[in-house]
Amino acid sequence: MNHQLTLEINDEVYKDLQQKANAVGISVTEWILTILSEQSIAVSEARVTPELQEQTRKKFRSYAGAISLGYATGSDNDQIDADLARAYADDY
Numbered sequence: 001m002n003h004q005l006t007l008e009i010n011d012e013v014y015k016d017l018q019q020k021a022n023a024v025g026i027s028v029t030e031w032i033l034t035i036l037s038e039q040s041i042a043v044s045e046a047r048v049t050p051e052l053q054e055q056t057r058k059k060f061r062s063y064a065g066a067i068s069l070g071y072a073t074g075s076d077n078d079q080i081d082a083d084l085a086r087a088y089a090d091d092y
Contacts (some may be wrong), residue, residue: 017078 011016014028021031048056 017028017031021028024031026034
């Protein structure tokens with residue numbers, strides 16, 4: 001089944017399309033249909049399979065985890081107070 005589609009584009013875009021179509025010896029309509037078909041195929045091929053999604057998810061999760069800064073962090077209030085005192089004492 002074929003469908004008719006009407007596009008309204010400005011002169012600048014049309015001239016660009018016309019130049020590209022003329023360069024390969026086809027009409028503007030054929031040029032547009034070719035480009036749309038190629039993009040449709042590319043989008044279809046780019047669909048991610050569930051297996052690839054899982055591999056990507058596992059790789060992403062591998063970056064998560066604990067990092068040791070070489071000193072305690074968290075709820076060490078004495079260290080937090082000392083860090084704040086140093087920060088406020090610094091005049092920048």
